[in-house]
Amino acid sequence: MPDRYSGLTPGLVLGELAEHHFDTVEALRLYFSPVSPHFSDRFDYPALAEVKLSARLEETDARSCLAVLTSLEAAFRMDFDYGCRSRLKDSLSKYFRDIRKMRKSSIRLDEDILEGWKRYSTVSNLHIGELRSAFKFRHWLAHGRYWTPKFGQKYDFETIYPMAEAIVSGFPFRA
Amino acid sequence: MIANDFAEFVSSQQVGAGETPEMWAKMLSEWLRDLDGLYEKVAGFIGEYVRSGSITYSFTDMTLIEEEIGTYAAKRMNIRIGAQQIYLEPIGTLLIGFKGRVDIVGPMGRVPIFLVGAHVKKASDLIRVSIISIGGKKSRSKPEPPPTTSWNWKIVSHTLPSTFMDLDQDSFLANLMKVANA
Numbered sequence: 067m068p069d070r071y072s073g074l075t076p077g078l079v080l081g082e083l084a085e086h087h088f089d090t091v092e093a094l095r096l097y098f099s100p101v102s103p104h105f106s107d108r109f110d111y112p113a114l115a116e117v118k119l120s121a122r123l124e125e126t127d128a129r130s131c132l133a134v135l136t137s138l139e140a141a142f143r144m145d146f147d148y149g150c151r152s153r154l155k156d157s158l159s160k161y162f163r164d165i166r167k168m169r170k171s172s173i174r175l176d177e178d179i180l181e182g183w184k185r186y187s188t189v190s191n192l193h194i195g196e197l198r199s200a201f202k203f204r205h206w207l208a209h210g211r212y213w214t215p216k217f218g219q220k221y222d223f224e225t226i227y228p229m230a231e232a233i234v235s236g237f238p239f240r241a
Numbered sequence: 242m243i244a245n246d247f248a249e250f251v252s253s254q255q256v257g258a259g260e261t262p263e264m265w266a267k268m269l270s271e272w273l274r275d276l277d278g279l280y281e282k283v284a285g286f287i288g289e290y291v292r293s294g295s296i297t298y299s300f301t302d303m304t305l306i307e308e309e310i311g312t313y314a315a316k317r318m319n320i321r322i323g324a325q326q327i328y329l330e331p332i333g334t335l336l337i338g339f340k341g342r343v344d345i346v347g348p349m350g351r352v353p354i355f356l357v358g359a360h361v362k363k364a365s366d367l368i369r370v371s372i373i374s375i376g377g378k379k380s381r382s383k384p385e386p387p388p389t390t391s392w393n394w395k396i397v398s399h400t401l402p403s404t405f406m407d408l409d410q411d412s413f414l415a416n417l418m419k420v421a422n423a
Contacts, residue, residue: 079402082326088399115346139372156372189370196337199308219333224353225342228364228403232338238372 080137080234082193085225089132093123108194124219128207131226137228140176146179152240175201189237200229265310270339272334275356278414279394279408280318281344283329286321286410297321307335326423330356338367340392345413347420352396354408359391361405 068096069095096102098119109115113117148163161182176198203221206213280300290296300316307313318329325347332342332353341356361367394408396416404411 083404084399084401155374157374158372169390183370187370187372188372191370192335193337193368195309195337200337218306224344224397225336225350226331227339227341228355228367228397231364231403232367236368237370 080134080227080230083130083133085135086133087126087223090126090130091123094119094126098122104214128211130223131221132204132207134223134226134230135200136208138233139201139204141234141237141239142175142179142183143173147236148240156186158182161186165228183237186219187237197230199231200226201219248307254280262323264373268334273407274390276315276331276343277339279354279356280316280329282394283318283320283413286413290322295322303331305331305333307333309335320417322421327417327421338364343394345416345420347422349420350421352416352420354394354396355405356392357395359393361393361395361406364403366405 098109099105099117100115105115109118146162149159149202152159162179165173165178165182174181180194180197180201183189184191199217199219200221203215203217203226206215206217276290277356285297287298298318298320300318303317305313311403315331317331318395320327320329328344328346330344330346330351332344334341335356336342339355339357343354344351345354346353357367395405396397396408396412398404398406
C-alpha cells in the first residue's frame with residue numbers, strides 16, 4: 067500500500083464500470099447473433115455461437131466483478147489514507163492512525179481496514195462478513211482462479227454491482 | 242449514562258454478537274417463506290394462462306449452500322410455455338443489502354429479482370453506516386434510513402444509478418420474455 071494517495075479517483079468510477087459492462091454484454095450478444103455480419107462464415111452452426119456466447123458472457127461477468135471489487139477496495143483504502151492523514155478525532159480515524167504506525171505500508175484490507183469499520187461503526191457483523199466473503203471472491207479472481215473456491219454463495223455482476231453502489235453511497239467515506 | 246451507552250456499544254461489537262444458530266434458523270425459515278410468497282405472486286401473474294392450459298408450472302428442490310446457514314433445500318419454480326422452459330431459481334439470502342435473490346432464468350440469460358426493504362428505490366437506500374465514537378455518539382454519519390418493516394420483491398434497472406422497481410405483472414412478464422428471447 068502506498069504511503070500516500072494522489073487524491074485522484076483511480077480508474078473508472080463505478081457508474082462507468084457498469085456502463086462498460088452492459089455495453090460489452092450487448093455488443094457480445096449482437097456479435098454472436100445471426101444478424102451479425104459474416105455470422106455464417108464464423109460459425110458452422112448456430113449452437114456453436116450460443117456456446118461461445120455463453121463462455122464470453124461468463125468471462126465478461128468475472129472481469130467486470132473484478133473491476134468493481136478493486137474499485138470498492140480503492141474506496142476503502144483511500145478513506146483509510148484520509149483517516150491517517152487527517153486530524154479527525156473520531157475513533158475510526160484514531161484506530162487507522164494506530165494501525166498505520168504499527169504496520170507502516172503493509173495495510174491489509176480485511177484484518178486492518180474492515181476490522182476498523184467493524185469495531186468503530188454501526189455496520190453490522192453480518193454485512194462485514196458478507197463484505198469479507200465478497201473480497202475473497204475478488205482475491206480468487208485477481209490471483210488467476212487457479213483453485214476451486216468455496217464461497218458459500220453465487221457472485222456475479224448482478225449481485226456485486228448493487229452491493230458496491232450501496233456501500234459507496236452508504237458508508238461515510240471521506241476520500 | 243455514558244457508561245451505559247459504552248457498555249451497550251462494547252456488547253454490540255463482540256465477535257458474532259447476536260449470530261446464534263437460532264438466528265440463522267430464523268433467517269432460513271423467513272427466506273423459505275418469502276420464496277413461497279414470490280412463487281404465489283408469480284402464479285397469480287400467469288394464472289390466466291395456467292387456467293387455459295397454455296402455461297404449466299411445477300417445483301423442483303434445489304440444494305443451496307450459504308456460508309453461515311449451511312446446506313439447505315429450496316424450491317425452484319419451473320414454468321413451461323410450449324417448448325420453452327423458464328426457471329425461477331433461488332440464489333440465496335445472505336447477500337449484502339438484500340434479504341434474498343431469485344433469478345428468472347431462460348435460454349437468453351437471467352434477470353435477478355431482489356427482496357429488499359419496501360422503501361428501497363435506489364442502491365443508496367440499502368445501507369447506512371455511521372462512525373461510532375467512545376460514548377456511543379455517532380459522527381461522520383449519513384441520515385439513517387427508516388427501519389425496514391416490510392419487504393418487497395424488486396427488479397433492478399440497468400440505468401445508472403440503479404433503480405429498484407417493484408415486481409408486478411408487467412415487469413415480470415417483460416423480463417420473462419427477455420430471458421426467453423421472445
